[in-house]
Amino acid sequence: MSTFLASLWWLLVALGVLVTFHEFGHFWVARRCGVKVLWFSVGFGKPLWSRTGRDGTEYVIAAVPLGGYVRMLDEREGDVPAAELDSAFNRKPVWQRMAIVAAGPLANLLLAFGLLWAMLVIGRPDYAPVVGRAEGIAAQAGLQPGERVLAVGERETPTWSELQMALMVAGLDRKPVPLRVQREDGGETRRSLPLDRLPAETDEMRLLGTIGLLPRHVLQPALVGKVLEGQPAWGLLAEGDRITAIDATPVASFEDIGPLVAALGERGGPGMVEVERDGQRLALEITPRRFTDETGGSHWLLGVERAAAGEPAKDAVLRLGPLAAIPAALRETGYQMRQLVDLVRHAFAGRISVQNTVSGPLTIARAANDFAERGPAWFLNFLALLSVSIALINLLPIPVLDGGHLLYYLIELVTGRPLGERAMATGQYLGLAMIAGLMGLAFYNDILRLMS
Structure with missing residues (x-):
């Protein structure tokens, strides 16, 4: 299956699950409040499948799976027989209408909790939080390679x-921000990471690089992939050699070689390059050579290229038992909610780019495919985050969204009478304009990401 088709498939799966659960929340509470539900649709547009249940509700799967809706009996949307007036939505007390509207976002939060619980029980493979290299701000905090x-x-x-x-x-x-760190000797210590020293123009998506923190799992072993003919290492090093030290300084990754070779070259004369080859440890005397590139820059080189790097094996699993996963999933749901609220707050304050906070269906589809390829636990984690996002977006006080309706009903609860039809109509137009603007921004960000 191509990446495009796979992304489209997982997008449909994600939206199908989340939208169905959201609309079911409205449906279930409406039925409990005695409201007659006429239409339960997953998706918009032309119905692809429909069936009328014993309860009189028509259940529909429509062609455009980017939403859904529940249509309830309501005098504002058509004539209601006198015998059914008691089951009309607009005749219900305001607190029941608020409960029905709030049930959709609450259903998404409940779904997120369930998805996170399942993810924790299944176990999500990951990498250990071990420092591979600390520079800049991370080094100022005292973080050392090998610390967890x-x-x-x-x-x-x-x-x-x-x-x-x-x-x-x-x-x-x-x-x-304070850090609790486990040293390589097993003891624990506290450090303070001075994030107040971050540059004002820091890109949030590249924050770790700006901090100067590199994880252990991205540091590939210093394996020789090719020895360049005519260079200092030619005839001495061989493909597959693992360089372990240069001039008595240990080499943990290929990235360590450049600075050590430069220091050796500036010192002058040959140096000892220690390698592992076929289970044997060898010490080879090599003299680096200065090389000038086409831009005029000079570098000290041995004349080796790194071996092709594969994906490092996962060395940690986030897993809990069924009972222990319940409070953990509850905490994680709350954490994701606070995290998203903070992102929205900072976006409105102009402290972070809206390009990093507003995503459209193209970005969501690519992310869905990426997480699905990582395994079921990762996809459940992605669905949970998306479910929390849908809940919070729907709670925004924008007319057309659930939060906008809740705002109307809150005004009615305070004033004792519903908003006038003109005020509600104006709000609907404003809400549609705001939603259209958000959708336009989301597609614009999608296109920018694809181009970059």
Whole structure:
């Protein structure tokens, strides 16, 4: 299956699950409040499948799976027989109407909790939160290679993904954040990461690079893939050699070679390059050579290229038992809610780019395919985050959305009478304009990401 078709498929799966659960929340509470439901649709547009149930509700799957709706008996939308007036939505007390409207977003939050619980029970493979290299701000905090970051503030970080997300959220406030760290000798210590020193123009999506924190799992072993003919290493090093030290300084990854070779070249004379070859340890004397590139820059080189790097094996699993996963999933649902609220707050304040906070269906489809390829636990995690996002978006006080209707009913609850039809109509037009603007921005961001 091509990437495009796979992305489209997983987008439809994700939206189908989330929209169905959202609309079912409205449907279930409406029925409990005695409201007659005329239409339960997943998707918009031309019906692809429909069936009328015993309860008189027509259940529909429509052609455009980018939403859905529940149509209830309502005098504002058509004539209602006198015998059915008691089951009309507009005749219900305001608190029942508020409950029906709020049930959709609440259903998405409940779904997110269930998805996170399932993810924790299944177990999500990941990487350990171990420092591979610390530079810049990370080095100023005292972080050392091999140390494991156990928590960022109050947020536990059992895997690298949790660490990355916790630092991204903490970085929005540009304040020092405490870290709980496990040293290589097993002891624990506290460090303070000075995120107030981040440059003002920092891109949130590249925050870790700006902090100077590189994870252990991205540091590939210093394996020789090719020895260039006529260069200093020719005839000495061989394909498959693992360079372990240069001039008595240990080499942990291929990225360590350049600075060490430069230091050796500036010192002058030959140096010892230690390698592992076929289970044997060898010490080879090599003299680096200065090379000038086409831009006029000069570099000290051995004349080796790195071996092709594969994806490193996962070395951590986020997994809990069925009972322990219940409070953990509840905490994670609350954390994701607070995280998204903070993102929206910072976006409105202009502190982060809307390009990084507003995504359209193209980006969501690509992300859905990416997470699905990682395994079921990762896809459940993605669905949970998307479900929380849908819940919070629908709670925004924008007419047309659930939050807008809740605002209307709150005004009615305070004033004792519903808003006038003109005020509601004006609100609907404003809401449609705002939604159209958000959709336009989302598609614009999608196109920018594709072009870049």
